[in-house]
Structure formats: C-alpha cells, structure tokens
Amino acid sequence: MIREVVKRVLSGESMRSTVADLRTREITTSAARPWTQQSLSRLLRNPRLAGLKTYLGDVVGKGNWPPIIDEDTHRKLLELLDAPERKQPFATNVxxxxxxxxxxxxxxPLPDESGAGTHIDGKPLYTQPSNSGKRGYVCRSGSPSYGCGRIRIAAESLEEEVAARALARLASPKVRARLERAVGSAINGEETMTEVLGAIEDRLEEAGQAYAKREISLVTLKAIEIEAHREQKQVRERLAQAARLQSLPATTPEALAEWWVDAPLERRRELLALVLDRIIVKPATRAGVVHLDVDRLEFVWK
Known part of the structure; x- marks a missing residue:
C-alpha cells in the first residue's frame, strides 16, 4: 500500500484524492484509524521507509531492516512535499x-456501534470564520479531521473565558506548587529524559528487527509501537512543561493579567499548556444565543 501511495503522489496525484481513495477502500493506518492528509504526509516523510535510522528526529545512519522504498525515492518525496508551490496562498505558520x-x-454525542449508548466525537476543532467574518472554531466533516460537522462556537468570547480561568489557576499557589513538583525532575534531569527518549527509539528499532525476522507478530509490533509512542509523548510533554514553567512571567493574578494583555499569542498558548489539557465543546442547548454558554464547555485541566 505504501509503495502504491508513493507512486501515485510522485506521479502528481493530490494528497486529498489519495486520502479519499484510501478511506473509500477502508484502508486504515497501523493504529486502525482512517487516513488523513496529515497522517499520510507524516508517513511519506518518515526516513524509516527508506531504511534510515533516526534519533530524536534526525537521520543517524542506516537501519538493519529491509527498506520499503529506496533513498532516492525518499529524497524525491521530501522535495515534492516541501515544494513552495504546494503551500496554500497566504498560508502562514503564525x-x-x-x-x-x-x-x-x-x-x-455519537451512537456506539453496539447501539447501547453514545460517545463523544472527540475530533479536534479547527478555526473557521463565519460568513460574516467572525472568528470561530468548528468540527469539520471533511479533511483533515472528518468529524461530525455539527459543532461551532464563536472564538472571541470563548477565548476570553478560557484566559480568565487559566490565569486564575496559574496564579493559585496550590496549582503552582503542584506544577513545580510535577516537572521538577524534568528541570533537573533533562539529560536523563533525553536518555529515556533514546532508549525508547532503540526499543522501537529492536521491535522492527524482530518483526522483520518473524520473531514477533504484526499485532505485537503494533502494540509495542503504540506504547512506545505514548511514552515518548509523556517524556516530551514533561520537558516542554518544565521549559514553560521556568519562563512563567509572574505569580500574582494582577501581574499575570497585565502581562497577558501585551504578550505574543504563542507565549499565551505556552502558558495555557501549563494547566489546560483540552476543552470538550458540546452542542448548543439554545438556538440563537449570542453570548457564551459556559454549560457547553467541559474543561479538562492538568
């Protein structure tokens, strides 16, 4: 399947149509999830496809597993995917x-497959202005998330509410003390955390070699990969949390609020990430309401 997709993309087929075809054929990712343009792009950029070993995202040599594509094809893929003309006009990383x-x-709420209950859609909300130009967040029914398409919430009032709650938590001595305890080991042991990440990469490589030698099954390999990626995410988040906490600009509610007014957007987001994991946005309970309905919001704090 990977070789087929590589050939199609290199021949000029768009990522959008390739993903649509994979979803129509019910070909899923290794984690049994539907493909998206982002997940397919990550796959095609992965040096491991060309038999190249990586460490912390950098290619460090050749691996001991059979490559799926050759290095020349890998380079052509990167050149194609990184070509300036593939980027949307006026696109920005800011x-x-x-x-x-x-x-x-x-x-x-979506019905469970068994029909016995419901579960939330759980797809990320994306930014999208309304027809009148007002900023908002929506659940997209199409690419890249393929969600329910039934949730929309205005951005301005939501962001004001989230900022107020997050700043209050950041100024709380109890929360600050908990954060400092949680990330203390990461602050003082970054080298250890780097070694942990290296050990996880080695474990993934060993699992790949064992699978290539048919010493373990594909199911076992995928289970190892899922657990390893979960551990990687946890370690990297601890390191990121440590860096954010060290750069926290103030400790009192008044000082934090004053700093927030003029702070760059990315710095504000870094502060939010200290205490906020996610917000679940539920359906509106009343149509036509212009003010923020806080009952729609379920905050999941760290």
Missing amino acids: RKYLLSGGFLVCGY
Whole structure:
C-alpha cells in the first residue's frame, strides 16, 4: 500500500484524492484509524521507509531492516512535499487563534456501534470564520479531521473565558506548587529524559528487527509501537512543561493579567499548556444565543 501511495503522489496525484481513495477502500493506518492528509504526509516523510535510522528526529545512519522504498525515492518525496508551490496562498505558520492546535475537541454525542449508548466525537476543532467574518472554531466533516460537522462556537468570547480561568489557576499557589513538583525532575534531569527518549527509539528499532525476522507478530509490533509512542509523548510533554514553567512571567493574578494583555499569542498558548489539557465543546442547548454558554464547555485541566 505504501509503495502504491508513493507512486501515485510522485506521479502528481493530490494528497486529498489519495486520502479519499484510501478511506473509500477502508484502508486504515497501523493504529486502525482512517487516513488523513496529515497522517499520510507524516508517513511519506518518515526516513524509516527508506531504511534510515533516526534519533530524536534526525537521520543517524542506516537501519538493519529491509527498506520499503529506496533513498532516492525518499529524497524525491521530501522535495515534492516541501515544494513552495504546494503551500496554500497566504498560508502562514503564525497562529491567529488562541485555542487552535488541539486545545478544543468536539463533544457531539455519537451512537456506539453496539447501539447501547453514545460517545463523544472527540475530533479536534479547527478555526473557521463565519460568513460574516467572525472568528470561530468548528468540527469539520471533511479533511483533515472528518468529524461530525455539527459543532461551532464563536472564538472571541470563548477565548476570553478560557484566559480568565487559566490565569486564575496559574496564579493559585496550590496549582503552582503542584506544577513545580510535577516537572521538577524534568528541570533537573533533562539529560536523563533525553536518555529515556533514546532508549525508547532503540526499543522501537529492536521491535522492527524482530518483526522483520518473524520473531514477533504484526499485532505485537503494533502494540509495542503504540506504547512506545505514548511514552515518548509523556517524556516530551514533561520537558516542554518544565521549559514553560521556568519562563512563567509572574505569580500574582494582577501581574499575570497585565502581562497577558501585551504578550505574543504563542507565549499565551505556552502558558495555557501549563494547566489546560483540552476543552470538550458540546452542542448548543439554545438556538440563537449570542453570548457564551459556559454549560457547553467541559474543561479538562492538568
């Protein structure tokens, strides 16, 4: 499947149509999830496809597993995917929304496969202005998340509410003390955390070699990969939390609020990430309400 996709993309087929075809054929990722343009792009950029070993994201040599594509094809893929003309006009890496990038998830109830209950959609909300130009967050029914498409919430009032709650938590001595305890080991042991990440990479490589030699099954390999990636995420988050806490600009509610007014958006987002994991946005209970309905919001704090 990977070789097929590589050939199609290199021949000029768009990522959007390739993903749509994979979803129509019900070909999923290794984690049994539907493909998105982002997940397919990550796969195609992965040096491991060309038999290249990586450490902390950098290629450090050749691995001991059979490559799926050759190195020349890998280079052509990177050149194609990074080509300036593939980027959308006026695209920018500078965020314009405080809560974009995973802070918000869709809380629309969907029926379970068994029909015995419901579960939330859980897809990330994306930024999208309304027809009148007002900023908002929506659950997209199409690419890249393929969510329910039934949730929308205005950005301005939501961001004001989130900022007020987050600043109050950041100024709380109890929360600050908990944060300092939680990340203390990461602050003082960054080298140890780096060694842990290296050990996880080695474990993934060993699992890949064992699978290539048919010493373990594909199911076992995937279980090892899922657990390893979960551990990597935890370690990297601890390191990031430590850096954010060290750069916290003030400790009192008044000082934090004063700093917030003129702070760059990315610095505000870093502060939010200290205490906020995500917000589940549920359906509106009343149509036509212009003010923020806080009952729609379920805060999940760290």
